[in-house]
Amino acid sequence: MSEQMSAPRITASYLDSFVGRVVTIVGTVTQLRGDQATIDADGIVTILLNRDAHLVNGNAAQIIGKVNPDLSIKALSTRDVGSGVDMTLCSAVAELTHRHKEIFVSDN
Structure with a gap:
């Protein structure tokens, strides 16, 4: 049975479990440097931005x-979602998707 999430929601603590896979992460942008950003998603994550x-x-x-193997994320898609985001809720949603995979896992 090949069940897997297409782009599971994660926080920084899950990065090492998803090396080489596409993920969705929500965090607060803490630094922008050229083609890189740093976000806080229950931990610091480096994002390699696209144009x-x-x-x-x-x-x-x-x-x-x-x-990536160095636990940075190469962005395929980015979206600014503003300043009024409840980051505690975002973290809780990511945690719940891993705790209750039977709800969030799709058949491929």
């Missing part, structure tokens, strides 16, 4: 990307 990225320092961002 389409338009993030704002201090705002929350949703990133869909591939986890």
